[in-house]
Amino acid sequence: MRRIRITLFVILGVFILVLLTLLHPYFNGKNRLLSYYHHLVWGDVLKVTVSPSLNIKEVMIVFKDEYQLLKERRPNEYYRSRFRLSYKPINKVIYVNGMQVSEIPYEYGKQILQVIYDGNIVGELWHWQTNGYHSHRYFIDLRLENGVVKYEGYIEGPDAEF
CATH class of the missing domain: 4.10.810 (Virus Scaffolding Protein; Chain A)
Structure with a gap:
């Protein structure tokens, strides 16, 4: 035994x-x-760091897919397309008040993480995901230089950012 x-x-x-x-x-x-x-x-990992002079509670990150971007930037083209009938655009807050509140959606195609500090867009992390099941590590760093919020972000994983 x-x-x-x-x-x-x-x-x-x-x-x-x-x-x-x-x-x-x-x-x-x-x-x-x-x-x-x-x-x-x-799964996906999101790492957000801010310099001590900034308040992490003021950081908000929004995930948008390509259909949401089309809807925002070219509404006439979006409403004429056949996609609006079969696909609901994703516009989702994933990070707010210093914590991640939802997972990054697994979506194929063009997507963006929009970084907002104190109500102002300070940066965008563009990404083309070639498979809906690829996992990535998203790194976002905010720091204050000469009174201006500086953004730096990059992605580690099988799909390159663009």
Whole structure:
């Protein structure tokens, strides 16, 4: 009985080790199935940092997909398109009052994270997601330089920002 327990424990340990190795961020985007499991395990990560001279409670981040951008920037074209009948644009606050309030939607296509400080847009993080299940790490840094809020943002993951 003891050998069976040890054997099962070793098999389980090897299985977990292989699973964790395959779910390493390097494999995110390399294989369709592994990417899907990667986003189920880790999902997207949003890291927001601000300099001590700024108030993190004043930061708000809004996620917008390409249909919302079309609706805002070219409303006539949006209302004439067939997309408005079959697809609801996403305009979602994901970060407010110093905390993430919702997940970043897994959407294929053009998307944007709009960074707002004290009611003013200070930056935009554009992204083209080639698969709806790819996981990414989004980094946003705000600092005050010469009385002006400076924004810096970048994305780590299989899809490049543009």
